[in-house]
Amino acid sequence: MARRSGRLSPLSRTFEPTGAGLSLFDALIEARAKYGAKKPILEDQERNPLTYTDLIRGAFALGRKIAGMTARGEHVGILLPSSSAVVVTFFALHAFGRTPTMLNFTAGIRNLKAACELAGVKRVLTSHRFVEQGKLHDLIDALETVAEVTYLEDVREKIGLADKLFAAAAGAFPKNFRAETKPSDPGVILFTSGSFGAPRGVVLTQANLIANVNQIAEHIPLDPSWVMFNPLPTFHCFGLTGGALLPILKGMKAFEYPSPLHVKQIPPLIKDTCASILFATDTFLNQYARSAERDELSGLQFIVCGAEKVREETHNLIRDRFGDVPVLEGYGATEAAPVIAVNKPTDNRRGTVGGLLPGIETRLEPVEGIPGGGRLYVRGANIMAGYLTLGGVIEAPPDGWHDTGDVVDITEDGWIKILGRVKRFAKVGGEMVSLTAAEDIATAVWPNSRHAVIAMPDAKKGERLVLVTDRRDADSTPLVAHAQAIGAPELAVPRKIIKVTEVPVLGTGKTDYVAIQRMAEADGLRAA
Template sequence: MKFLAKLLFKLFYRVEVRGLENYHAARQSERPILLIANHVSLLDGPLIDLFIPGRTTFMIDSRQIVGLRKWLLKLADYVAVDMLNAMATKHLIKALKAGKQCMIFPEGRITTTGSLMKVYDGTAMVAEKTGAIVVPIHIEGAQFSKFSYLDGTRAAWVRQRWFPKIVLTVLPPKEIAAPADLNGHQKHRYLQNKLFLLMRDNAFYARYQPRSLFAQLVHAADFYDGKGICLNDINQAQMSRKKLIIASKVLGHALEKEIAGQKRVGVLLPNVSGLVATFFALQAYGHTPAMLNFTAGAGPMCSACRTAEVETVVTSRKFVDAMALHAVVDELAKVVRIIFLEDVREQIGGLSKVLGVLRSDSSVPGFYAEPDDEAVVLFTSGSEGAPKGVVLSHANILANIEQVSAMLQMLPHETVFNALPTFHSFGLTAGLLWPLLKGARCFLYPSPLHYQVIPEMAYQVNARYMFGTDTFFTGYARKAHPMDFYNIAAFVAGAERLRPETRQLYADKFGKPIYEGYGVTETSPVLAVNIPQSHKSGTVGQFIPGVEYRLEPVPGIAEGGRLWVKGPNVMKGYLFNDNPGVLVPPKDGWHDTGDIVKVDEEGFVTILGRAKRFAKIAGEMVSLTAVENYINKHSPEGHHAVVSVPDPKRGEQLVLVTDDETLSKQTIKEAARKAGVAEIMIPKTVILVEQVPILGTGKTNYPEVQKIAERHFNGN
C-alpha cells in the first residue's frame, strides 16, 4: 500500500527529497531521532512517512483525527494526545526512549497564514529530556495544494493547485539543550526561542538556490502566476512577469547595440516601470546596473561614474524634465555618454518585438551569469563621508531575499508599496526585487516625500507592506486618514532609528505596528528585523538566518561593541574613487558595519550608535544618538540632529541643530533633567534652522548638519 502511495505522490506531485545525507548522519549517532517540520498542508504527514527512511511514530492532536486525516492516519504509526494537556508529551518521550523514530510538527497546527505559526516549546523539551537528535525537515510547495488551509476560509488565500511540485529538504541534525543554570519559565523561554530560530532558519536554507537575477525572474514567472500583474506605477504602466521578461529581452537587445563590451552601465531613473525594464534589460545581457542617486547632485554622480568606471548612463527625457535635472545631465555628459530611453524605443520596430517574444528566455547571456558575478553597484549615501561603490552579487541579493522571506511571509497576490528609491538598497532589494521574485506585486511611487499623496495611494492599491524611515513614516501619519492603511499587514522601518513616539502614533491612529529592522548597503541590506512571531520594542529584532556576527570592544564605551558581520548577503566588495574599478573585498568575508550594538540573551539587537557618532568630552565617550533620543522624547514633532565641534577646554562640545523653535539651552537642560542624563550629554549650543537637511534615502544628512554647526562657530 505504501509503495503504491509513494509512486502516486512521485507521479502527481513530482516529490523531490534533498539532503537525505543529513538524515543518514543522524542515524550514525545511534541516538533517538526526533523529526520536526513546518506544517503547511494535510499532505505533510504522509510525505514524511513515505519519503523519509525509517518507521516514524507521529504525535497527533486527538481533536484533529477527523475526516480525510483519519483515513490517512490508517497508513501510519501515531500517538493520539490531548495537546492542551501539560502531560501530552510523555507518550512521545516514552516512545523515543524505547528507540523509536518520532515526529512532531512544533507549530501544532497547519498554517493559516502561509508563514511560520506559533512554535510550542514542548518539542524542545522532548528533545532535551530524551537526548534525541533533532532532524529538521522543510516542506515547500504543499502550501499551494488543494490540501492546504490557504483557501481564504480560515485566514490567508493563495491560488491553490491540485498537483504543485513538492520539495522536502532535510537539514543537518541539531541538538537542543538549555544551559544548566536555567530552570522554570526561563528554561521554557530559552528552548522556545531556540526552536523558533531553528524552524525559521530552515526555511532560508531550504529555499536559497543561487542563480542569476534574470534566471530567478524567469523561475518566478514559471513557478508563480507569470501572466498576472506584478508591477504597477503612478502612470498605470502595468506589467506581468512574462511581459517584463519580453520587455527586458527587447530593450536589452536594443541597448546592446550602444553598450556592447561595457561592464557597468549607469541608471538614472525614478520608481516607474521603465526603471524595472531597464534594470532587467541590463541583467539579461550581462551588464551591471550602477544605480545613481539623482538627489545627490552633479558632483557626486560624476564621482560615482568615475569610481565604477561607468561609460554610459541610461535616463529619460521625461524624467529629466520633470525633475529639472538638465544642468546635472549636462555635467554628466562631460564624463559619460547619455542614452535616453525615448530614443532607444524609437529604434525598436515590430520585428524586434516579435523576435523578443520568440527568443528563448534562457538564450540571453545574463540567464547563465554565475551567482557570484556582480549584479548591481550601489553607492553609499555619504551620510558620514565620501560615497563608495558597493558591489553586490546575484547570490548576495537572492540570499537576502530568502533571508527576508524566512522572517516575513508575503503571499503571491499581496502588494508591496515602494516609494523608496531603488538607488537605495532598502528600496531595491526589499521594496522591488523581493515582491517581483517571490511571486507578489509591487506598486512603484516616484518619491517618498509626497506625504499627503502616498497614504491615499496605499489605500487605493490595497497595499499590504510598506517600507520607510522614521522621517517618512512620521510625515505620512500627519497627513493620512485612519482608513488609509486598513489593509497593511506590516510597516517595516529601517535606515534610521524608529522613535517610540512614531511607533505609538501608528498604534493610536491606525491600530498598526511598525516593525523596526536594521541593515546596511554592504549586506544587501537587511541584517535584522522584528517580526510578528518574535519582536521586542526598542530593538531592531534578531539577526536574519545565515548571518554570523562578532562584537569588538571599543575603548571608552562600556556597553556593547563594534559590529562585524559575515554571511551570504555580505557584498563582493567596495569600489573606491582613488582606485576606480578595482574591487576591494571584505577581509575573510567579514564586514565592519561601524555600528555600536548590544545583543541580548535571546539574540535581539539594540543599536547604540555609529562608531563615528561618538564625541569625547572631558575624556568620556558620549553617544550623539543617545543625546538625540532624549531630545526626541521631549520634542517628538521636531527633527533634531546632534553633532560635535572642537572645544579647547574639554576636547569636544555638543551642538544641536533643530527645526523646533520652542527649544533653547534652558529647555534642553530641563529635558536632560527629566531624562536623568549626565551633564556632559547636554548640548551647549542650539541652532534653529527652517529644515534639518536629509538625504534622498530619508536619513539625516550629517555632513550638511556638521557644516551648519561649523559655519555657526566660524561666524559665516
C-alpha cells in the first residue's frame, strides 16, 4: 500500500463559497436580480440575444411541455450542440425538477446507447435541424431502440397561449413556479471522455456545479461586461460549466457556437461578437490562430485551454500574431465539475496547468518507479456525488477523495505540473518511462504535426514505445538526437513509428488513445 502524503491547499482554508445553499435554477434567478433582468446574457450564431428574463421565461415555457412527457426526477437526455437552445433546455429541465443527461453525439452508436441504458434515459431531446445538418439519422435510429426521441421544433409548435401566459407569470415570479430542489440533488449527468477506455457516467450535484463556478470566479476576477465565446460542446464538462454556467451565473454574456471544427468561421465571429474570453483546446486554438487575421483574436482578454497540453508552439504563435493575449492552461476532470487548477492572466506559468482553485484539498501518493510528485487525489465542494452504475446506484468517492489517475508535482504555493497519467507510463527494460514525455520529444522535433505515443508488449523489454504520427517523413534519428540534447533517457525515444493520415481525436479535441491502440494492433506494428 502506497504511503499517504497529503496537504491542504492554502487557499482552501479561507474559501467560503457564495450561493452554497442554492439550487441551480435559484442561482439563475439570483444572477438576474444581481446583474439586471434585461441584461443580454445568451447568444448563438442565430444572433438573437436573450436576456435573463428571456432565458427564464423560455425555460418555463419549454419545461412545461417537457414536464408533460416526463416524470419528476427523471434523467432526460439532451442531444444538442452548443447553442442558446441547449442552455434553455438545460434550465427548462431544472425548472421542473428533471435531470439533464448530456449525450455525446461524437461518441458513436455503441457508446451512446450504453450511456442511455446506464442513466436510465427514456426520452432524448434533440432537433430536426441538428440531425439534418450533422447527418445523424443512423444515430437517431439506434437511439430510438432504447429511448423515445423528441424534437424541440415539434415541442415549440405546441406551445400555446396558456403556456405563454404561464411563462410570463413564472418569469415575473419564478420562485413561486419552479420546482423546489435541493443543492444536493443531481445537477447533471455527464460521461467521461473515454480517452483511455469506456466512458463512465458521472453524477454532479447542483452544489458541485455552483461551487466550481464560484471557485473559478474567486481564482480569476471576472468582469460582467465581458463576453465568453464557447465553441466547445456542452456534453463535455469544460464546455458546460466554463462555457455556459460560469458566464451566465456571473453576469457575462455567453456566446455559444455549435462546433469547434469551423476553423475559418470562428475567428471573424470572435471579433464580431467583441469576445473577451475564448474557451478552446490546444488543437483547435492552434488552428484558429493560423486561420485568423491579426485583428480577429487580438481583442481577447485571455484564452483558456483545457483537455490537452498546450504546446509551446501554440503559446508562441498566439504571442507573435496577436500580441499580449495570455493563453491560460488549466486542468480538470469531469468528476471535479471540472476545473481543479488554472493559470491566471496575472500569473501565467508555462509548463504548468495553473494554481489550485480555492477550496480544493489535495493528496499525493507515491507511485512505484516514478521519482518526484505523486498520484493526485482531490477533495472539495466541486467533487462529484459519484459514478452512476446500472440500476441507478451512485458509487461515491471514498471519503470524498477523487483519484484523478494523474501523476503531478505541486509547488508550495499550489501550482500544478502534470508529469503524466498513471496509465500513461510504460515499463521498458525495468524502467518507468512517461509516454507523455515521449510525445513531448516528438512535438519538439516536429511542432506542426500531431503525435501520440502508446506502449505495446515486448518479449524482451516488457513494453516498447510506439509513435503514431501524421508526419510523413518521421524517423527515429532526430528523436534520438533531441533526447540526447535535452538529457532525456534514450528509453523515452520510440523506435517504432506508424505514419497515419490523421491521428484520431475525440469530439472534445483530446487524443483518442483507445482508437490509436486498436489502430496499432490492427496495423500489426508495421513500423517505419
